[in-house]
Amino acid sequence: xxxxxxxxxxAMTGLTLGTTPMLLAKQPxxxxxxxxxxxxxxxxxxxxxxxxxxxxxxxxxQTGAWQAVDGELRLVKPAGEDIYFAPAYENYELELxxxxxxxxxxxxxxxxxxxxxxxxxxxxxxxxxxxxxATDKHSxxxxxDMIAPPKGKKVINKDGWNKVKIVxxxxxxxxxxxxxxxxxxxxxxxxxxxxxxxxxxxKANKAFGTFxxxxxxxxxxxxxxxxxxxxxxxITAKASLSKEEKLRNDIYKSNGxxxxxxxxxxxxxxxxxxxxxVTLDGGDGDAGVVFNxxxxxxxxxxLNGGGVAFKGLPFQSGHGATPVWNEKQALFASKNAPGWLSxxxxxxxxxxxxxxxxxxxxxxxxAKFKGYYVHGKDVVFSYSVGEADVLDHSASMDGAxxxxxxxxxxxxxxxxxxxxxxxxxxxxxxxxxxxxxAFFTINGSAGFESKDGKLxxxxxxxxxxxxxxxxVSKGSAPVGLAEKLAKLKPVDEMLKGGxxxxxxxxPIITKGQVSDKKDSYVxxxxxxxxxxxxxxQLRVGGFDFFSDGKSLAFCTWDGDLWKATGIDKNLGKLEYxxxxxxxxxxxxxxxxxxxxxxxxxxQITRHVDLNSDGETDFYQCFNNDWxxxxxxxxxxxxxxxxxxxxxxxxxxxxxxxxxxxxERVGAMNGSILKISKDGSRLEQYASGLRxxxxxxxxxxxxxxxxxxxxxxxxxxxxxxxxxGYFGGVVDxxxxxxxxxxxxxxxxxHKHDPSEMPxxxxxxxxxxxxxxxxxxxxxxxxxxxxxxxxxHCSYGTSSIxxxxxxxxxxxxxxxxxxxxxxxxxxxxxxxxxxxxGQLYVGGLRGWQTNAAELGGIDRIRYTGEPAHTLTSVxxxxxxxxxxxxxTLDDELAEDPESYAIKAANIKWSxxxxxxxxxxxxxxxxxxxxxxxxxxxxxxxxSVFIKVKGLKPVHELQLDIDVETEDGDEVLFPTWMTIxxxxx
Numbered sequence: 001x002x003x004x005x006x007x008x009x010x011a012m013t014g015l016t017l018g019t020t021p022m023l024l025a026k027q028p029x030x031x032x033x034x035x036x037x038x039x040x041x042x043x044x045x046x047x048x049x050x051x052x053x054x055x056x057x058x059x060x061x062q063t064g065a066w067q068a069v070d071g072e073l074r075l076v077k078p079a080g081e082d083i084y085f086a087p088a089y090e091n092y093e094l095e096l097x098x099x100x101x102x103x104x105x106x107x108x109x110x111x112x113x114x115x116x117x118x119x120x121x122x123x124x125x126x127x128x129x130x131x132x133x134a135t136d137k138h139s140x141x142x143x144x145d146m147i148a149p150p151k152g153k154k155v156i157n158k159d160g161w162n163k164v165k166i167v168x169x170x171x172x173x174x175x176x177x178x179x180x181x182x183x184x185x186x187x188x189x190x191x192x193x194x195x196x197x198x199x200x201x202x203k204a205n206k207a208f209g210t211f212x213x214x215x216x217x218x219x220x221x222x223x224x225x226x227x228x229x230x231x232x233x234x235i236t237a238k239a240s241l242s243k244e245e246k247l248r249n250d251i252y253k254s255n256g257x258x259x260x261x262x263x264x265x266x267x268x269x270x271x272x273x274x275x276x277x278v279t280l281d282g283g284d285g286d287a288g289v290v291f292n293x294x295x296x297x298x299x300x301x302x303l304n305g306g307g308v309a310f311k312g313l314p315f316q317s318g319h320g321a322t323p324v325w326n327e328k329q330a331l332f333a334s335k336n337a338p339g340w341l342s343x344x345x346x347x348x349x350x351x352x353x354x355x356x357x358x359x360x361x362x363x364x365x366x367a368k369f370k371g372y373y374v375h376g377k378d379v380v381f382s383y384s385v386g387e388a389d390v391l392d393h394s395a396s397m398d399g400a401x402x403x404x405x406x407x408x409x410x411x412x413x414x415x416x417x418x419x420x421x422x423x424x425x426x427x428x429x430x431x432x433x434x435x436x437x438a439f440f441t442i443n444g445s446a447g448f449e450s451k452d453g454k455l456x457x458x459x460x461x462x463x464x465x466x467x468x469x470x471x472v473s474k475g476s477a478p479v480g481l482a483e484k485l486a487k488l489k490p491v492d493e494m495l496k497g498g499x500x501x502x503x504x505x506x507p508i509i510t511k512g513q514v515s516d517k518k519d520s521y522v523x524x525x526x527x528x529x530x531x532x533x534x535x536x537q538l539r540v541g542g543f544d545f546f547s548d549g550k551s552l553a554f555c556t557w558d559g560d561l562w563k564a565t566g567i568d569k570n571l572g573k574l575e576y577x578x579x580x581x582x583x584x585x586x587x588x589x590x591x592x593x594x595x596x597x598x599x600x601x602x603q604i605t606r607h608v609d610l611n612s613d614g615e616t617d618f619y620q621c622f623n624n625d626w627x628x629x630x631x632x633x634x635x636x637x638x639x640x641x642x643x644x645x646x647x648x649x650x651x652x653x654x655x656x657x658x659x660x661x662x663e664r665v666g667a668m669n670g671s672i673l674k675i676s677k678d679g680s681r682l683e684q685y686a687s688g689l690r691x692x693x694x695x696x697x698x699x700x701x702x703x704x705x706x707x708x709x710x711x712x713x714x715x716x717x718x719x720x721x722x723x724g725y726f727g728g729v730v731d732x733x734x735x736x737x738x739x740x741x742x743x744x745x746x747x748x749h750k751h752d753p754s755e756m757p758x759x760x761x762x763x764x765x766x767x768x769x770x771x772x773x774x775x776x777x778x779x780x781x782x783x784x785x786x787x788x789x790x791h792c793s794y795g796t797s798s799i800x801x802x803x804x805x806x807x808x809x810x811x812x813x814x815x816x817x818x819x820x821x822x823x824x825x826x827x828x829x830x831x832x833x834x835x836g837q838l839y840v841g842g843l844r845g846w847q848t849n850a851a852e853l854g855g856i857d858r859i860r861y862t863g864e865p866a867h868t869l870t871s872v873x874x875x876x877x878x879x880x881x882x883x884x885x886t887l888d889d890e891l892a893e894d895p896e897s898y899a900i901k902a903a904n905i906k907w908s909x910x911x912x913x914x915x916x917x918x919x920x921x922x923x924x925x926x927x928x929x930x931x932x933x934x935x936x937x938x939x940x941s942v943f944i945k946v947k948g949l950k951p952v953h954e955l956q957l958d959i960d961v962e963t964e965d966g967d968e969v970l971f972p973t974w975m976t977i978x979x980x981x982x
Contacts, residue, residue, distance in 0.1 A: 102223025297339025320657025360627030497611025512571025549834020588639030670732025696774025706771020770795030781836025814975025823855030
C-alpha cells in the first residue's frame with residue numbers, strides 16, 4: 001500500500017490525517033495506522049537516505065554505494081561501506097526484509113562511537129544467499145559465529161525476499177526468520193559467557209555485545225544486497241522485569257521464604273558461603289535479608305532486591321557462575337567476619353582458609369548454629385552465643401526492616417555487629433544510630449555502640465530472657481514505630497508447626513511401570529510426578545526407604561524434599577508429598593529411625609515435623625563443621641550410615657569453569673568425611689579427591705568412592721578407602737606437603753609418577769566417565785550372593801558387579817556390567833528392606849548419557865539365571881576366571897573364547913589422559929594373546945594363560961563361552977592389575 005492509497009482508505013472510514021484526533025506522522029512507505037499507534041518507526045523511509053549514516057565517516061550517508069530505489073535500500077556498488085541508522089535503542093522490536101546475492105549482515109548493539117570494523121563489537125544476524133539446508137553458524141539466519149539456525153526451522157522464500165524479526169528486551173534477544181522462531185539468548189548470562197562467547201571468534205572480547213543502547217547497522221561485505229520495510233518499535237526499558245529478576249521471584253515463590261545458597265558479593269569480603277536468603281513477609285524479593293550461618297550475622301538487608309541474582313547452579317545451567325548479591329545496593333551490610341564478640345572479648349577471626357574471607361564456622365564455644373524454623377512466611381534462625389540461646393527473626397513493614405532477637409539463658413553481656421559503614425553516628429543515648437544511609441532504632445534493653453566503622457549492638461545481661469527489636473529504615477525512623485512493633489507476631493509462636501505450605505487440592509498420584517520382560521534383571525519405573533502443581537524439577541540427588549519399605553523419601557539437586565508412598569509389587573498407585581524446599585543443592589539423603597536427614601553444601605539437616613502435617617517445620621543443623629566457599633563445583637555428595645550409626649559423605653573440590661584446575665581450595669574439599677552418630681564430631685577420613693559423586697559404606701566397615709575424570713584424575717577410579725588415603729588430587733590432599741608432586745597452580749610442574757594412587761580399578765571412559773555410589777547386596781533376595789559389591793556410574797547410567805582381590809596388601813579388581821536400561825543416571829542406590837530389590841536413582845546434569853532429567857527405578861530380579869563372572873585372580877602367567885555357573889568344557893578351554901586388550905594411563909596435572917600401549921611404544925591399546933585355557937574340575941572356573949601378562953592400569957577381557965546346557969554367555973569385563981599373584 002502506498003501513501004496515497006493509505007489516505008484514501010482513511011477518508012473512506014471518515015478519517016483523514018488532518019481530522020483524526022490522534023496526530024499520525026506522514027509515512028512514505030507502508031506503515032499502517034495501527035502500527036503508528038503501536039509506536040513503530042521507519043529506520044529507512046523508502047525514498048532517500050535520510051537518517052542513514054556512514055560507518056567510515058560517521059556522517060550522513062551520500063548516494064553512491066548505497067541507493068534508495070523503489071522503496072529499497074540497495075547496495076549497488078559494494079565498496080566496504082558499512083552503514084547504520086542514527087537513532088539508538090536499548091529495548092525494541094525490529095523488522096525488515098532482505099534479498100542478497102552473497103554475504104551481508106544485520107548488526108545489533110552497535111556502538112557508533114567505537115573504532116575499527118563495525119562487526120567487531122556488535123551482534124550480527126547473518127545475511128547470506130544460501131539454502132534452507134545450510135544450518136551452520138555462518139549461514140543465513142545465524143547469529144554469526146555463535147548460534148546456528150535449528151535444522152528444520154529455516155525457510156528460504158522463493159522470491160528471494162526474506163523477513164526478519166528481532167526482539168530485544170532487557171538483554172534477551174529472540175530471532176525470527178520468515179515466520180519461524182529460530183533461537184533466544186541473553187547477553188551476559190552463563191550460557192552466553194561459558195558457551196556462546198567462549199566458543200566464538202570474539203572470545204577475547206569479554207564485553208562483546210554488551211553495549212546496551214546501540215544503533216542498528218547493515219554490512220557491506222562485498223556482495224550486492226537490498227533491504228526494505230526496515231522498521232523498529234521501541235519497548236519501554238522497564239516494561240517487564242529482567243530475566244534475573246523474574247527468575248529470582250520465581251525461585252522465592254517456588255521455595256518459600258528461605259533459600260539456602262552461597263552468595264558472591266561485589267567485594268569478596270562480603271561473600272556469604274553458608275547463606276540463607278530470606279524474602280520477608282512473603283514478598284516478591286524486594287525486601288529481604290541474608291543470614292550467614294558461619295558467623296551468626298545478618299550479612300545484609302535490603303528493600304530494593306539487594307541485587308540478588310540466582311545465577312549458576314542449581315538455579316541455572318552453566319559452568320562457573322555463582323549466585324550473587326550487591327552489598328552496595330543493600331540498606332545495610334556486614335563483612336564475612338565474626339558477628340558476635342567472642343567469650344573472651346575479642347573480634348579476631350580464628351577461622352582458617354588462607355584468603356578473603358576466612359572459611360568455616362566459628363568455634364562452637366563462641367557461636368553454634370542450630371538450624372531454622374519456617375512458619376508460614378516467617379523464618380527464625382536458632383543459634384547459641386556462648387551460654388545464651390538466640391532466636392533471630394526478621395520482618396519488613398512500611399519501608400523498614402525489623403530484626404528481632406530473643407535471648408534465653410543470658411548470663412553475660414553480648415555485643416554483635418549490625419552493619420559496617422564509613423560513617424557511623426550514635427544518637428539518643430545509644431537508642432538510635434545512623435550507618436551510611438541506614439537509620440537504626442532500638443526497642444528493648446540494649447544500646448548502640450560504634451567501633452572501627454562498625455555499628456554494634458550491646459545487649460546487657462540484665463535479664464536471662466528478653467526480646468530486643470532493631471528497626472532499620474532509610475533516612476529516618478518510621479512514623480508510629482512502637483505501635484507497629486507491638487503488632488508483630490510473637491517469636492515463640494513461630495517455633496510451632498505452621499500452616500501447611502505444600503497442601504494440594506488433589507493428591508499427587510502416578511502409576512509406575514512394571515516390566516513384563518523375562519530377563520534375569522528387569523527395570524520397573526517409579527513414575528515421578530514431573531508435572532506437579534509446584535512446577536518442580538525432580539532431579540533426584542538422594543533417596544532412602546522408611547522402615548516399612550513401602551515408602552521412601554528423596555531429595556533433589558534443586559533443593560526439594562519429597563515423600564513417595566505406595567511402593568509395592570505393582571506400583572499401581574504412587575502418591576507423592578512435597579516436604580521441604582530451599583535446601584542447598586541436596587545431593588544426599590539417609591533415613592535413621594524413620595527420621596529424614598538430607599545433605600546439602602551447607603549442612604546435614606535433620607527434618608523435624610512439629611505438627612504432624614508431613615512437612616518440615618524445623619531444619620535442624622545436625623552438623624555443619626566443614627568449611628565451604630563459593631566455588632560452583634563444591635558439591636557435597638551422598639549420605640550414608642555405617643553399622644555403628646556414623647554418617648559418611650564426600651565433598652567435592654572447587655573445579656574451575658571448563659573443568660581444568662581449581663579455584664580457592666578449602667581444608668576439606670575433595671574429602672571423605674565421617675560424622676559421629678550424635679552429630680557432634682567430624683573427621684576427615686581421606687582426601688585428594690576431585691568430584692566423588694557417590695561413596696560406599698560396606699557391611700564390614702568398607703569405605704569406597706568413585707570420582708570424576710579431570711585434573712589429576714586420569715580415568716574414573718573405584719577407590720578402596722583407608723584412613724589417610726590419597727585419591728590423586730594433590731591440591732585437595734590434606735598432606736600435600738609430604739608429596740614430591742606439586743599442586744596445579746605451582747608453575748614448577750614438579751611431578752613424581754610413583755605417587756599415582758592405586759585404586760581398586762581404573763575404568764575406561766566408555767565404561768564410566770563419572771562415578772556414582774557403591775553398594776553391597778544385603779541378602780539372597782536379589783539373585784546374587786550376600787556381600788556382592790556393586791558400582792554405579794552416573795556418567796554412563798550403568799550398574800556393575802565388582803570383584804576384587806588383595807595381592808601383597810594391594811587391592812585390585814574389576815567390573816562386569818548388568819544389562820539394564822535406566823530412566824536416568826545411576827547415581828544413588830538402595831536395597832528396599834521389604835522386597836529386597838535394588839532401587840537406583842539419579843539425575844541428568846553434565847557428563848552423563850542419562851535419558852531423563854531424573855528418575856528412580858527398581859532393578860528387579862525375576863528368578864531367571866544370571867550368568868556372570870564372580871571373580872578374577874591375576875597371577876603370574878595368566879588369569880583365573882570364576883563363574884556362577886557350570887561351563888561347557890569345549891568353549892571354556894578354547895583360547896579363542898577370550899580376547900584381551902590392555903593399556904596404561906598417565907597420572908598428571910592435565911585433564912584426564914590418553915591410553916598408552918603396555919610396552920611403552922606409543923598411544924593406544926595393546927592386544928594380549930591367550931595361549932591356553934584350562935577348566936577346573938567343578939567346571940566353574942578357568943585359568944587362561946596370557947602371553948606377556950604384566951601389571952596394567954586398564955585391561956578389557958571379552959568372554960564368549962557357554963553353560964553346560966548350551967546357553968551362550970557373552971560379555972566383557974574391565975579390570976586393573978597392580979601386582980601379579982603367585
